[in-house]
Amino acid sequence: MSSYKIIGGKPVYGEITVSGNKNAALPLIAATLLTDEQVILKNVPSIKDVSVMCDLLIDLGSTIKREKNTLIIQSGNRIGNLKKEEIGLVRGSILLMGPLLATLKKVKLPPPGGDVIGLRRIDTHFTGFEYLGCDCNIDEKGNLNIECDNLNNNHIFLDEASVTATENLLMACSLTSEISIIENAACEPHVQDLCNMLVKMGCKIEGIGSNLLKIKGSKKLHGCEYTLGCDYMEVGSLIGLTAATKGELLLHNVQSTIINSLNLGYRKLGIEFKMVGKSDLLIPKKQKKVIQKSLNGLTNKIDDAPWPGFPADLLSIVTVCATQMKGTILLHEKMFESRMYFIDWLIRMGADIILCDPHRAIVNGPTRLQPAIVTSPDVRAGMALVIAATCSNGESEIQNIYQIERGYENFEYKLGSIGIDIKKV
Known part of the structure; x- marks a missing residue:
């Protein structure tokens, strides 16, 4: 070592x-799964977590081309075998739940990894998805299972201002044409980056940079070019x-x-x-x-x-x-x-x-x-x-x-x- x-x-x-902000790169890479069109991300750092996240998308059928600090991503069928070893390398892998739920209505994800800095709950993610009408559970192998026939738009109140839960819910709501509200949302710069990119892709989001987000999605999102902060x-x-x-x-x-x-x-x-x-x-x-x-x-x-x-x-x-x-x-x-x-x-x-x-x-x-x-x-x-x-x-x-x-x-x-x-x- x-x-x-x-x-x-x-x-x-x-x-x-x-x-560029690593904590913005991971949700933005995940968000490319929301469209069938090409997405170009600029100012993306060349670091381990980004490489692992890209590998996970490739496992899901995406094609990714890297030119220095630019990623050119084209999503595929979104169906593949996510390797437990790769999921366990990066906490940001949990951000695949939102876009996969929005596109496939069903997610099975091995437990995410990341820094060992304490108990990092996923309760807030599940609670948020349940507001949207999803069934959520963890099976005997520790896999995260979420399923929803139709995402119901709702007024979601988070029990903590969780960054990744906010990001997952933003992506989950992005392909529904009704209005959803996330209260006690996280407002970190990388959450703002995700909001701004989703707007470029066709969503309408009010309250960017605040703890109250109002999202009106679209049944079809398009590609875009976005530069990370x-x-x-x-x-x-x-x-x-x-x-x-x-x-x-x-x-x-x-x-x-x-x-x-x-x-x-x-x-x-x-x-x-x-x-x-x-x-x-x-x-x-x-x-x-x-x-x-x-x-x-x-x-x-x-x-x-x-x-x-x-x-x-x-x-x-x-x-x-x-x-x-x-x-x-x-x-x-x-x-x-x-x-x-x-x-x-x-x-x-x-x-x-x-x-x-x-x-x-x-x-x-x-x-x-x-x-x-x-x-x-x-x-x-x-x-x-x-x-x-x-x-x-x-x-x-x-x-x-x-x-x-x-x-x-x-x-x-x-x-x-x-x-x-x-x-x-």
Whole structure:
């Protein structure tokens, strides 16, 4: 199994062009099953999860041509044998339920995979489909079974603002000509990307970017060309990397609409960044690097929340950043109960962190991190451990890098281009 060897102790400098949003690529690829016409997707990252999703569509009869970061997709008969091994590699495989239900009225899907960051329920998906009149169950082999003779348009109220459940329901409703409403819908940038592409394909959707979506589908959707938005998780990761190593970075292909949400967490660590053009973001060398106290003088807190709150996926990144800032911060991971267990690796590297429970940790900084051999448990924790390695003086080894490469495009090349001594072995 491959690893990264990183020699830390140097700040990062230079420029990086941010990739397209992986979390948008997966639902948009799935949505191509909704039409018999050709769909062209641009700014698609070349990463493991995208490759697996494409393989799943090929298994369902689609033909896919890749030209650099462009996918040209033509759906087929949508009938095939989905390999349990491939389904288990990527959580996004669950997004096949919506378009297959819309087109075939019946879905049987092996259990999806993805990051092991806690209990990731599918209840919200099933509840949403039941609102539409579907019968849903899980058989003795763990397969997800959904069947519906006719999708009934309805007012759907989700018990949580689940991104993938919202996306599945959007696609399931897209081929019905009546109006459906999704309340407490997720509104992350990748959900907005899916909505905007479905509109291009012929749907009418009101409330894009809000928690209340009104969808009027069409009995026949057509092909389109769509460009994915930037990967704001990569932006957030590079902000953390730059600040932690005391460097300076200019990021290209950044949407200004993501800045306020990222700022919710980073400003509490004394980290600043700003747009310097229509799509360029500067992370300057000069930073306060002092953790803010709350207005009453008590320890401040960074917690995650559904969009436009601070993204849960960046809690791992700000945890490492906090070890290099002056002061104390409470980090509260509200959404997943296993994400913070990677902190044990940071403590092994010398971080002053108290893991209060599976959801909360107190970080005291700054501390000098020591090189170590560590293992990446998931894609964002893996990136956080890479940042920790770059902050240490000496050689560290990051194992299980498959997890990292699932979510970051051209990872070794990009980090090497900004001065990090990194080698894949």
